[in-house]
Amino acid sequence: MKPLFVIxxxxxxxxxxxxxxxxxxxxPAGQTQIATNPTLPAxxxxxxxxxxxxxxxxxxxxxxxxxxxxxxxxxxxxxxxxSEDKYEISPDEATMRTSDEKRGFDGDxxxxxxxxxxxxxxxxxxxxxxxxxxxxxxxxxxxxKPGAPAQKPVKVHQPETKPAAPRxxxxxxxxxxxx
Numbered sequence: 001m002k003p004l005f006v007i008x009x010x011x012x013x014x015x016x017x018x019x020x021x022x023x024x025x026x027x028p029a030g031q032t033q034i035a036t037n038p039t040l041p042a043x044x045x046x047x048x049x050x051x052x053x054x055x056x057x058x059x060x061x062x063x064x065x066x067x068x069x070x071x072x073x074x075x076x077x078x079x080x081x082x083s084e085d086k087y088e089i090s091p092d093e094a095t096m097r098t099s100d101e102k103r104g105f106d107g108d109x110x111x112x113x114x115x116x117x118x119x120x121x122x123x124x125x126x127x128x129x130x131x132x133x134x135x136x137x138x139x140x141x142x143x144x145k146p147g148a149p150a151q152k153p154v155k156v157h158q159p160e161t162k163p164a165a166p167r168x169x170x171x172x173x174x175x176x177x178x179x
Contacts, residue, residue: 047073054084060121065089065113091117 054068066088070081088097094110096103130136 050074050079052079052081058117058120060117063090063092065091065117089113 056067072081091110091114
């Protein structure tokens with residue numbers, strides 16, 4: 001699961017950097033414009049503006065990466081959203097869009113993003129193959145610590161071995177591995 005965390009962290013960093021460059025181009029230094037949403041609380045005038053990454057979606061059929069960024073402030077150490085912006089990147093078109101604005105970016109950047117998204121798609125496909133084979137240890141529903149691996153006794157002289165996920169010919173997994 002570490003590779004997935006690295007990929008998602010990279011996507012989050014990319015999205016944050018893209019958002020910061022978008023904000024810097026629109027605003028004078030040190031000022032942030034916030035479009036208020038009547039269903040969300042108002043931003044106090046002395047509050048520090050904070051941005052939080054929201055949902056990220058990769059649609060491999062449409063070749064679109066979409067995500068949301070919430071703008072708000074911290075109240076008692078908890079994030080309070082004031083507005084939400086939606087972003088979309090098309091690596092095939094080498095464009096990024098938010099609201100009514102669309103901008104192009106470098107072809108090398110688009111190629112690098114495409115490779116990153118291909119790796120994410122490959123990881124998802126391999127994870128499904130892993131799951132379908134029944135690999136992994138079942139986690140009891142009463143487990144006290146979410147995400148902690150199930151404890152399984154292992155003899156000291158016999159290291160635990162797990163079979164590698166197969167490369168199934170004719171699938172996305174096999175095709176991407178051949179690249």
